[in-house]
Amino acid sequence: MTPRTSAAINRIQPSPTIAVTNKAADLKRQGRDIIGLGAGEPDFDTPDFVKDAAIAAIRAGQTKYTGVDGTPECKAAVQAKFKRDNNLDYGLDQISINSGGKHTIFNALLATLDPGDEVIIPAPYWVSYPDIVMLAGATPVVINCGVAQGFKLTPAQLEAAITPNTRWFIFNSPSNPTGAAYSRAELKALADVLMRHPQVLVLADDMYEHIVYDNFDFGTLAEIEPGLYDRTLTVNGASKAYAMTGWRIGFAGGPAWIIKAMAKLQSQSTSNPCSISMAATVAALNGDQSFLKERNAAFQRRRDLVVSMLNQTPGLICPRPEGAFYVYPDCSGLIGKKTPTGGILNNDEDVAAYLLEAEGVAVVHGAAFGGSPAFRISYATSDAALEEACKRIQRAVGNLV
Numbered sequence: 525m526t527p528r529t530s531a532a533i534n535r536i537q538p539s540p541t542i543a544v545t546n547k548a549a550d551l552k553r554q555g556r557d558i559i560g561l562g563a564g565e566p567d568f569d570t571p572d573f574v575k576d577a578a579i580a581a582i583r584a585g586q587t588k589y590t591g592v593d594g595t596p597e598c599k600a601a602v603q604a605k606f607k608r609d610n611n612l613d614y615g616l617d618q619i620s621i622n623s624g625g626k627h628t629i630f631n632a633l634l635a636t637l638d639p640g641d642e643v644i645i646p647a648p649y650w651v652s653y654p655d656i657v658m659l660a661g662a663t664p665v666v667i668n669c670g671v672a673q674g675f676k677l678t679p680a681q682l683e684a685a686i687t688p689n690t691r692w693f694i695f696n697s698p699s700n701p702t703g704a705a706y707s708r709a710e711l712k713a714l715a716d717v718l719m720r721h722p723q724v725l726v727l728a729d730d731m732y733e734h735i736v737y738d739n740f741d742f743g744t745l746a747e748i749e750p751g752l753y754d755r756t757l758t759v760n761g762a763s764k765a766y767a768m769t770g771w772r773i774g775f776a777g778g779p780a781w782i783i784k785a786m787a788k789l790q791s792q793s794t795s796n797p798c799s800i801s802m803a804a805t806v807a808a809l810n811g812d813q814s815f816l817k818e819r820n821a822a823f824q825r826r827r828d829l830v831v832s833m834l835n836q837t838p839g840l841i842c843p844r845p846e847g848a849f850y851v852y853p854d855c856s857g858l859i860g861k862k863t864p865t866g867g868i869l870n871n872d873e874d875v876a877a878y879l880l881e882a883e884g885v886a887v888v889h890g891a892a893f894g895g896s897p898a899f900r901i902s903y904a905t906s907d908a909a910l911e912e913a914c915k916r917i918q919r920a921v922g923n924l925v
Contacts, residue, residue, distance in 0.1 A: 532659050532661070533659075535655075535658040535659060536655040536656075536658055536659050537655060539651055539652060540651050540888060540889070540892035541562055541563065541564065541651055541888050541892070544560075544562035544563075544876075544886055544887070544888050545560060545562045545563045545886075547880070547886065548560040548562060548880075548886035551880075551884070551886075556884055557884050558880075558884045558885075558886060559884060559885050559886065559905075559909050559912060559913040559916070560886045560905075561885060561886055561887050561901045561902050561903070561905065561910075561913055562886045562887060562888050562900075562902065563902060563904075564700060564764070564849070564850070564902050564904065565769045565902070565904060566764065566767040566769070566819070566849070566904045567904055567905045567906060568767040568819055568822075569767060570766065570767050570768050570771070570804075571766065571767070571808070571811075571815055573807060573811050573812070574766065574768065574804045574807050574808045574811070575804070576807075577803055577804050577806065577807030577808075578800050578801070578803055578804040578807075580803075581799070581800050581803030581804070582800055586799050586800065586803055587799060587800065588799065589795070589796055589799075590796040590797075590799050590802065591796060592787050592790050592791045592795055592796050593620045593621055593622070593783070593786065593787040593790055593796070594619065594620065594621025594775070594796070594797065594802060595621070595799070595802050595803075596616065597802070597803075597806050598621050598773075598775075598802040598803075598805055598806050599616045599619040599621060600616065601805065601806040601809040601810050602619050602621065602775045602777065602805075602809065603615075603616060603619055603777070604809070604810065605760075605809045606758065606777045609733070610730075610744050610746075610747050610758065611747050612744075612746055612747055612753075612758060612777060614777040614778075615780070617780045617783060617784075618777055618778060618779065618780050618783055619775065619776070619777055619783065620775060620776045620777075620778075620783045620786050620787065620790075621773065621774075621775050621797050621802060621805075622773075622774045622775065622776070622786075622790065622794075622797060623772045623773070623774070623794055623797045623798070624761065624763065624772040624773065624774045625729070625731050625759060625760070625761040625763060625774035626652055626774070627772075627774055627794065628759050628761070628774040628775065628776045628786075629652070629653070629656060629694075629727065629729070629759060629774075630656050631786040631789050631790055632727060632757055632759075632776065632778075632782060632786055633656050633657060633660050633662075633692070633727075634656070634659070634660050634789055635782070635785035635786050635788070635789045636691065636692070636725065636782065636785065637657065637660035637661065637662040637691060637692070638660075638661065638662065639661040639662065640662070640663075640689060641662040641663070641689060641690075641691035641692075642662065642663050642664075642665045642687060642689045642690045642691060643657045643662055643663070643664050643665065643690075643691060643692040643693075643694060644665045644667065644682070644685050644686065644690060644692070644693045644694065644724075645657070645664050645665065645666050645667070645694050645894075646666075646667050646669045646676075646677040646681075646694075646695070646696075647666045647667060647668050647669060647893065647894035647895050648669070648675060648699070648701050648702050648852060648890065648893040648894055648895030648898070649666070649694075649696070649893055649894050649895075650696060650699075650700045650701070650729070650893070651892050651893060653694050654666065654894070662691065663689075665685055665690070666894055667681050667682070667685050668894075668895070669681070669895075670895065671841070671843060671852075671854050671898075674704055674843065675699060675702040675704040675843070675852065675895075676704055676706060676710065677695075677714065679713045679714055679716065679717045682714055682717045682718075683717050683720075686717075686721050686724060688723070690721070690723065690724050691723075691724070691725060692724070692725045692726070692727055693718065693724050693725070693726050693727070694727045694729065695714075695726065695727065695728050695729065695745065696729040696731075697711075697728075697729075697730070697732075697847075698732040698733075698735065698736060698742075698845070698846060698847025698848040699732075699845075699847075699848060699850075700731070700732065700848055700850060701850050701852050701888070701890075701893045701895075701900040702843070702845060702848075702850065702852040702895075703827075703845020703846060703847055703848040703849070703850045703851060703852065704843075704845060704846060704847075705736060705740055705742070705845075705846035705847040705848075706743075707741070707743075708741060708743040708748055711743050711744075711745055711748045711749075712748050712749065714745070715745055715748055715749035715751075715752055716749075718745075718749070718752060719749065719751050719752070722755070724755070725755050725756070725757070725782075726745055726746070726752055726755060726756040726757070727756075727757050727759060728744050728745045728746065728756055728757070728758045728759060729759045730742075730744050730758060730759060730760045731759070731760060731761055731763070731764055732764055732765075732847050732848040732849075733760060733765070734764075734765035734816050734820070735764060735765060735820060735823060735847050735848055735849060736820070736846060736847040737820065737823070737824045737827065737845075737846060737847060738824075738846065740846050740847060742847075744758055745758075746758055754779055755779065756778060756779075757776050757777075757778035757779070757782055758776060758777050758778060759774065759775075759776045760774070760775060760776070761773060761774035761775060762774075762775075762801075762804075762805045762808055762809075764848075764849075765816055766805075766808040767819075768801075768804065768805070768808065771798070771801040771804055771805070772797065772798065772801060773797055773798075773801050773802065773804075773805045775805075823849050823903070823904070825907065826849070826903040826904075826905075826907060826910055827844070827845065827849070827851065827903060828844075829903075829907060829910055829911060829914070830842070830851050830901060830903045830910055830914060831843075831844050831851060833911070833914035833915075833917075833918065834851065834853050834901075834914060834917070836918070837914075837917060837918045837921050838857065838921065838922075839855065839857030839858045839861070839921055839924075840853045840854070840855055840857065840858070840917075840921065841853060841854040841856075841857070842854075849902060849903050849904040850900050850901065850902055850903070851900070851901050851903065852890070852893075852895070852898050852899075852900050852901075853898060853899065853901070854897065854898050855872055855875050855890075855897050855898055855899060856897045858875055858897075858921065858924065859871065859872075859875075859897050861924035861925065862924065862925050863878055863882070863923070863924060864882075864923050864924075869924070871889075871891065871896065871897060872889040872890040872891055872896045872897040872898055872899055873889040873891055875889065875897070875899060876888065876889040876899050877889075878920065879899075879916075879917060879920055882920045882923070883916035883917065883919060883920045884916065885913050885916050885917055885920070887899040887900060887901050888900045901913075
């Protein structure tokens with residue numbers, strides 16, 4: 525039998541961020557001294573009160589199948605969260621619970637896209653957006669938003685990209701990979717463009733909503749412009765703010781017809797999210813939120829450390845992000861340099877490979893996010909590890925000629 529995979533699966537690539545994380549783990553197992561800055565995963569543990577809720581759910585026998593797209597209790601907690609944090613009112617039939625934010629986006633796009641549809645994606649982008657679009661048979665329309673414009677899409681760029689075939693606009697703030705976050709005024713300017721194009725659905729990926737700095741005032745598009753409410757899917761999850769990456773819970777609020785279509789797809793794929801994880805998410809969303817501020821203070825301290833040290837490195841320019849836990853230094857000053865072993869750094873993938881091989885620092889190259897030459901560092905790890913990693917990067921760069 526000749527091995528044959530589908531045309532759909534051949535359109536996509538494995539996740540580059542997962543690949544970097546796996547390679548770093550393999551090198552560690554081989555005895556290499558590796559500092560992994562590739563994974564978008566907080567080093568903080570899941571709060572104890574959330575763990576306790578999960579243990580209680582197990583002991584109470586909440587281990588059976590649930591409603592396909594979430595328990596009523598979890599949907600109610602998400603409903604309350606959207607009202608509390610975003611001033612968005614959703615019925616329970618407008619709430620979807622999924623096995624992680626990636627699953628939420630996958631369901632939404634697979635349930636609504638056809639060949640010939642276009643999806644606008646500002647770059648740098650989270651690695652999975654274009655691949656999910658292509659898996660669905662649609663066309664990603666990538667708009668370059670470089671460092672000169674703060675990695676932010678302009679209204680003019682959005683207007684120019686919209687065509688009669690535009691089905692979705694995917695928007696992520698604060699951004700993975702850059703940490704750039706849009707002010708309320710910037711959001712309103714984009715919303716004004718979208719109001720002129722009623723055929724365009726909006727996917728607002730707010731996964732890093734609670735991880736913002738310097739008194740940044742977070743807003744989301746359906747909140748900023750109520751006229752977009754009926755065609756906006758607001759996506760969030762428990763993974764980042766609540767340090768629940770392994771629990772795999774994402775959620776969304778949006779038009780009932782989209783939520784129903786997502787549930788139909790989920791009924792024939794994963795079925796319900798983990799019942800225990802949903803019980804834990806109820807506790808996370810309904811519980812004391814004060815720990816978020818404490819953790820943000822640690823993230824901000826780490827951001828400032830990394831930005832400072834990278835900007836002291838010749839050939840690197842590191843903007844100061846407003847949110848998330850990533851920096852995205854421009855490494856154009858390193859392209860064309862020669863390594864101590866005689867290799868030439870032709871692109872940012874070469875830069876990332878050099879940092880890993882020479883100094884054991886694992887970062888993700890910018891081409892994976894559609895924005896080159898650059899690389900992404902996750903500073904969701906200890907201050908000591910970050911300081912050592914930056915010293916190694918400085919040493920590696922200093923050895924280039």
